[in-house]
Amino acid sequence: MNIDYVVFNRREEEAGSPPPLPRKHTRRIRSFPVLTTKEIESIIRKNCGSIEAAECHGKGKNRVYILPEAFNEYKTMVSYGRRSPVNCREQKYIGLGHIFSDGFGGTHIVVVHFIEIPTMNRSSVSAGNLGPNGEANPGLDFLEYYRNEFIEHESSYNTDAFGAVVDPFQEYGASEFVLEGHTHPDLGAFWSGTDRESGAARAAKVPICIFVCDPVRQEMLGAIGKNFEQAKVILFDRINTEEKMSLTDKIVKLTNDCIRLHGLSGNVKSYEGWDGKVRIRINLIVPKDARGSGM
Numbered sequence: 001m002n003i004d005y006v007v008f009n010r011r012e013e014e015a016g017s018p019p020p021l022p023r024k025h026t027r028r029i030r031s032f033p034v035l036t037t038k039e040i041e042s043i044i045r046k047n048c049g050s051i052e053a054a055e056c057h058g059k060g061k062n063r064v065y066i067l068p069e070a071f072n073e074y075k076t077m078v079s080y081g082r083r084s085p086v087n088c089r090e091q092k093y094i095g096l097g098h099i100f101s102d103g104f105g106g107t108h109i110v111v112v113h114f115i116e117i118p119t120m121n122r123s124s125v126s127a128g129n130l131g132p133n134g135e136a137n138p139g140l141d142f143l144e145y146y147r148n149e150f151i152e153h154e155s156s157y158n159t160d161a162f163g164a165v166v167d168p169f170q171e172y173g174a175s176e177f178v179l180e181g182h183t184h185p186d187l188g189a190f191w192s193g194t195d196r197e198s199g200a201a202r203a204a205k206v207p208i209c210i211f212v213c214d215p216v217r218q219e220m221l222g223a224i225g226k227n228f229e230q231a232k233v234i235l236f237d238r239i240n241t242e243e244k245m246s247l248t249d250k251i252v253k254l255t256n257d258c259i260r261l262h263g264l265s266g267n268v269k270s271y272e273g274w275d276g277k278v279r280i281r282i283n284l285i286v287p288k289d290a291r292g293s294g295m
């Protein structure tokens with residue numbers, strides 16, 4: 001069963017639209033807005049706040065950009081970096097976002113949101129979209145529901161918790177299905193025969209990204225379109241401001257945290273003296289009855 005068929009063709013059926021004419025004669029090749037990697041990266045850096053390209057996987061002229069909000073969703077969804085009860089069996093998911101052309105036959109994909117596909121009959125090497133006897137899986141209805149809900153509200157809530165833009169590409173239209181992925185828990189990231197077969201079918205009409213990730217080993221592999229063209233996957237993350245702090249700033253922050261956590265008052269300041277050396281001054285106010293209490 002084809003997820004994109006289930007999710008994306010059902011609405012047409014429900015709307016009672018007439019059966020499509022033979023595709024060979026009526027299908028127009030869809031064109032995508034043209035943006036170079038430079039343009040995409042500059043739009044991301046300009047709008048998505050204090051971020052960095054935290055991880056890169058693979059190579060190729062095609063790119064798959066995972067925006068910071070989506071990367072954080074992803075890390076939680078697959079317990080990225082450890083074994084967990086959630087990721088010990090194969091997980092499937094879709095990515096919503098935008099597709100761009102590089103103007104030279106290449107494709108760049110931007111992922112703004114992930115939704116896990118509720119699958120059944122899972123093992124570490126498989127996960128079924130259908131029930132044990134091939135019956136319908138109500139999970140696919142939820143997938144469609146969550147996807148529609150996201151698309152309906154994405155433009156109303158496009159600011160993240162840090163005041164930055166979640167998806168700076170909304171002017172190019174609503175998000176759509178741009179990635180289909182699954183996990184290989186502690187098996188490594190590679191294409192199995194089944195992956196190639198199902199991926200080619202999924203990307204037959206639109207050059208979406210076929211994606212596989214080993215969440216435990218933190219390996220990723222992305223390909224574009226039915227011919228599995230190689231792609232470089234770039235994941236953006238927020239810069240951990242604490243990591244970028246200088247040693248003195250860190251000491252000042254830790255000491256201040258320590259004072260607050262113990263319910264004391266006072267402050268810590270660092271300053272550079274005339275000799276160029278940095279000094280740290282702690283002004284700590286300890287109440288009489290707290291002295292010697294070991295707090």
Ligand SMILES: [Zn+2]
Pocket residue numbers: 182183184190191192195212
């Ligand atoms: Zn696989």
